[in-house]
Amino acid sequence: MTANAKVSAxxxxxxxxxxxxxxxxxxxxxxxxxxxCLGEEVPEELLIxxxxxxxxxxxxxxxxxxxxxxxxxxxxxxxxxxxxxxxxNGTYRYVDHLIISNSSDALIRVYYYLxxxxxxxxxxxxxxxxxYDMLHTPSRMSALYNRDRTRELKKRIESWIGREITxxxxxxxxEVCNEYRRLLSRVSELRTAREPKLTxxxxxxxxxxxxxxxxxxxxxxLRRLLAEAEQGPPRHGIRLFVAxxxxxxxxxxxxxxxxxxxxxxxDHEWGGRLIRPLTDPSADPIDAIVDRYHLRLPASTKAxxxxxxxxxxxxxxxxxxxxxLFFIRESDDAPSWDVPEQRSMLDALGIPSLLIDRQPYxxxxxxxxxxxxxxxESVRNDAVRGRD
Amino acid sequence: xxxxxxxxxxxxxxxxxxxxxxxxxxxxxxxxxxxxxWFAGLRKRVEQGEPLAIVNADVPQEIFRAMDIPYVVNQWWxxxxxxxxxxxxxLNLLNEQGYRQDLCRYCSLALASAFDPQPENGxxxxxxxPTLAVTRLTxxxxxxxxxxxxxxxxxxxxxxxxxxxxxxxxxxxEKAPYEWEQLFEPHRLDLMVEDFKGLxxxxxxxxxxxxxETRFREVMRLVNEQASYNRKTRDxxxxxxxxxxxxxxxxxxxxxxxxxxxxxxAVDIARSLYEEVSALAEKGxxxxxxxxxxxxxxxxxxxxxxxxxxxxxxxxxxxxxxxxYLGLAADAYARYGDDPLRTLASRFVGMxxxxxxxxxxxxxxxxxxxxxxxxGVVHLISDSCTQGAGGTYFIRKALEDAGFPVLQLHADPxxxxxxxxxxxxxxxxxxxxxxxxVKPS
Numbered sequence: 001m002t003a004n005a006k007v008s009a010x011x012x013x014x015x016x017x018x019x020x021x022x023x024x025x026x027x028x029x030x031x032x033x034x035x036x037c038l039g040e041e042v043p044e045e046l047l048i049x050x051x052x053x054x055x056x057x058x059x060x061x062x063x064x065x066x067x068x069x070x071x072x073x074x075x076x077x078x079x080x081x082x083x084x085x086x087x088x089n090g091t092y093r094y095v096d097h098l099i100i101s102n103s104s105d106a107l108i109r110v111y112y113y114l115x116x117x118x119x120x121x122x123x124x125x126x127x128x129x130x131x132y133d134m135l136h137t138p139s140r141m142s143a144l145y146n147r148d149r150t151r152e153l154k155k156r157i158e159s160w161i162g163r164e165i166t167x168x169x170x171x172x173x174x175e176v177c178n179e180y181r182r183l184l185s186r187v188s189e190l191r192t193a194r195e196p197k198l199t200x201x202x203x204x205x206x207x208x209x210x211x212x213x214x215x216x217x218x219x220x221x222l223r224r225l226l227a228e229a230e231q232g233p234p235r236h237g238i239r240l241f242v243a244x245x246x247x248x249x250x251x252x253x254x255x256x257x258x259x260x261x262x263x264x265x266x267d268h269e270w271g272g273r274l275i276r277p278l279t280d281p282s283a284d285p286i287d288a289i290v291d292r293y294h295l296r297l298p299a300s301t302k303a304x305x306x307x308x309x310x311x312x313x314x315x316x317x318x319x320x321x322x323x324x325l326f327f328i329r330e331s332d333d334a335p336s337w338d339v340p341e342q343r344s345m346l347d348a349l350g351i352p353s354l355l356i357d358r359q360p361y362x363x364x365x366x367x368x369x370x371x372x373x374x375x376x377e378s379v380r381n382d383a384v385r386g387r388d
Numbered sequence: 389x390x391x392x393x394x395x396x397x398x399x400x401x402x403x404x405x406x407x408x409x410x411x412x413x414x415x416x417x418x419x420x421x422x423x424x425x426w427f428a429g430l431r432k433r434v435e436q437g438e439p440l441a442i443v444n445a446d447v448p449q450e451i452f453r454a455m456d457i458p459y460v461v462n463q464w465w466x467x468x469x470x471x472x473x474x475x476x477x478x479l480n481l482l483n484e485q486g487y488r489q490d491l492c493r494y495c496s497l498a499l500a501s502a503f504d505p506q507p508e509n510g511x512x513x514x515x516x517x518p519t520l521a522v523t524r525l526t527x528x529x530x531x532x533x534x535x536x537x538x539x540x541x542x543x544x545x546x547x548x549x550x551x552x553x554x555x556x557x558x559x560x561x562e563k564a565p566y567e568w569e570q571l572f573e574p575h576r577l578d579l580m581v582e583d584f585k586g587l588x589x590x591x592x593x594x595x596x597x598x599x600x601e602t603r604f605r606e607v608m609r610l611v612n613e614q615a616s617y618n619r620k621t622r623d624x625x626x627x628x629x630x631x632x633x634x635x636x637x638x639x640x641x642x643x644x645x646x647x648x649x650x651x652x653x654a655v656d657i658a659r660s661l662y663e664e665v666s667a668l669a670e671k672g673x674x675x676x677x678x679x680x681x682x683x684x685x686x687x688x689x690x691x692x693x694x695x696x697x698x699x700x701x702x703x704x705x706x707x708x709x710x711x712x713y714l715g716l717a718a719d720a721y722a723r724y725g726d727d728p729l730r731t732l733a734s735r736f737v738g739m740x741x742x743x744x745x746x747x748x749x750x751x752x753x754x755x756x757x758x759x760x761x762x763x764g765v766v767h768l769i770s771d772s773c774t775q776g777a778g779g780t781y782f783i784r785k786a787l788e789d790a791g792f793p794v795l796q797l798h799a800d801p802x803x804x805x806x807x808x809x810x811x812x813x814x815x816x817x818x819x820x821x822x823x824x825x826v827k828p829s
Contacts, residue, residue, distance in 0.1 A: 073777035
């Protein structure tokens with residue numbers, strides 16, 4: 001990608017997402033390895049230290065999921081299906097390795113099934129598989145287990161690249177990661193400011209681009225973007241927090257913002273969870289990497305209901321959201337368990353919420369548009385009445 | 389579980405959708421009667437101030453047994469509620485709390501019963517309020533369900549971790565009893581041992597009871613003895629045509645003592661089951677004298693409708709001779725080793741893998757289908773449980789590649805609300821007639 005000075009950094013980041021497969025192929029042509037990452041706990045620091053390009057596996061855009069439907073039972077939610085499909089249909093044939101993390105029960109099963117495909121149907125284009133068994137219970141036992149698994153993963157990556165990953169390599173990778181996360185954090189601040197300078201859709205485009213391109217290159221674009229965005233106009237709308245299922249497509253945010261909202265935060269894996277916390281550069285690198293992924297607030301799939309209620313309360317407060325939109329896909333059970341108590345908590349705080357559940361992977365805009373518009377409108381009317 | 393589906397005076401709580409199975413074995417009636425008696429005793433102990441643990445099925449109950457802590461298994465209570473035709477009532481209570489109707493019901497039905505304003509009207513006088521909750525994080529819903537449950541009763545909650553195997557040695561059933569150190573990765577066993585130590589300390593702290601190493605060794609010995617009888621029963625049924633019993637006879641008679649494992653009573657029932665089946669085999673008596681087709685039932689039992697299976701015996705001479713319950717009891721429980729806690733870990737660390745991970749599960753099903761002279765396989769798939777599905781594509785492929793026709797039925801094992809009896813019977817009859825070439829007798 002060329003950093004064309006006439007094209008905005010946001011456009012370049014948007015283009016990076018659209019060109020994600022080409023970017024990875026270019027990386028390979030220049031002699032680098034590309035490692036697909038499925039699950040939000042794959043420690044990108046290790047891969048970057050090894051000179052690999054970590055790319056998050058993204059849902060199939062428009063091809064449907066015929067192969068996923070063949071292999072996965074109906075209980076797998078559409079987001080899992082959407083990511084399974086391009087792995088088995090060859091879209092990600094080019095990745096040198098695929099690492100799957102223990103981020104949800106469904107992903108564990110995806111690992112089992114992909115492994116079974118490699119064993120029973122070796123002609124299928126499933127990449128070389130590695131599972132990263134990171135545990136989430138906040139205990140010393142899990143912390144030590146995670147350190148051992150992380151050292152094992154490091155050794156495995158070393159076997160791919162044929163050399164040791166040194167402490168210096170890790171320190172540099174940690175700095176690269178921390179730098180782009182600090183920049184993303186500033187992006188987030190622009191979006192959560194009292195007068196947001198970025199829409200949620202723009203923020204999501206930026207966040208997701210960071211997961212499919214070289215992180216140092218992303219950092220350079222983010223610095224430009226921050227300068228450009230700070231000069232931009234303020235965004236007006238009802239401050240909306242999106243909770244529930246992961247969104248790697250912008251459909252929902254676009255729809256909500258077309259209906260008069262500004263999405264100022266979310267609790268899924270393509271938003272603020274990418275930023276926090278930083279990896280401690282002063283600690284032993286393996287300790288620091290493990291702590292970053294292990295001790296952060298767990299995602300819904302690995303959390304109790306109380307943890308998710310507390311998390312939502314903190315996040316909604318931090319971004320001064322006026323309302324919460326729960327968007328949950330069909331069969332996405334973990335966030336569904338959280339919703340009743342989360343909504344009770346919001347009710348007690350006087351924060352209105354809307355639940356849209358049993359949804360497909362791609363948002364069907366028109367059937368939802370009126371519901372979201374009316375919800376945003378009611379929040380606006382309440383806000384006006386409150387001011388009066 | 390209990391197949392007595394008569395709608396007792398439960399205040400409109402029952403919805404009779406299924407049929408109870410007809411009990412043919414004396415030991416089955418004995419086991420069920422004991423279970424009711426045991427539950428009454430448990431209720432009495434809890435009333436007198438003893439602790440009560442609610443535990444998931446994959447929690448090491450041997451530890452509770454060794455500590456003499458009364459416990460109820462989540463899935464057992466679900467199966468009982470379902471057999472009593474009370475699942476719709478309880479699940480509706482859960483839905484009224486705002487929980488989606490299509491969430492996993494097998495593991496949340498017992499939680500649903502906790503929302504009953506009159507819990508004493510539940511099966512057998514109702515489930516007493518637990519004083520502890522322990523689960524294993526084998527799916528994303530477990531932490532949710534058990535934490536909600538624990539908070540509902542304001543009791544402590546212990547989640548056991550779950551690790552993922554990256555190695556799959558073939559033919560696990562051959563190595564499991566004695567060579568389990570080769571079967572399961574050492575780091576997984578190490579972690580589970582640590583977790584069990586944490587659980588024991590948790591239980592000691594919260595119940596005031598002491599873990600007895602001596603009693604624990606005895607519990608482990610008894611479990612192995614029980615497993616040895618289950619293995620003999622499985623092998624006997626496998627080699628006997630026509631089969632002396634069907635799964636309607638064995639499921640309860642295996643699972644009631646399974647929840648009581650580690651007791652002499654459980655060993656005695658397992659022995660009695662073997663002896664009664666042996667006697668039937670010697671006399672040439674059969675579950676279905678007109679046995680023409682031997683079927684395998686993969687998946688959870690259809691708890692609210694155990695009578696379903698017997699319809700096909702009467703009409704087609706098609707007998708369900710195999711279920712996971714006796715199969716696993718025969719192959720998956722026995723463990724021998726010097727260190728009892730690590731040996732116990734070896735029983736539980738791979739239970740999930742054996743049952744729900746292809747190709748371990750699919751290879752085992754093929755082995756069992758051959759061993760039990762199976763003609764066709766019926767696989768119950770619960771769409772609300774990802775964990776329980778366990779790679780249905782791979783299971784089907786492995787079985788069909790090995791020459792066993794497979795029918796996949798989609799239904800929830802405990803939620804009768806979505807069960808269409810005539811449609812399910814029609815699917816199975818079509819399978820019998822078209823795939824297995826058998827006509828009504």
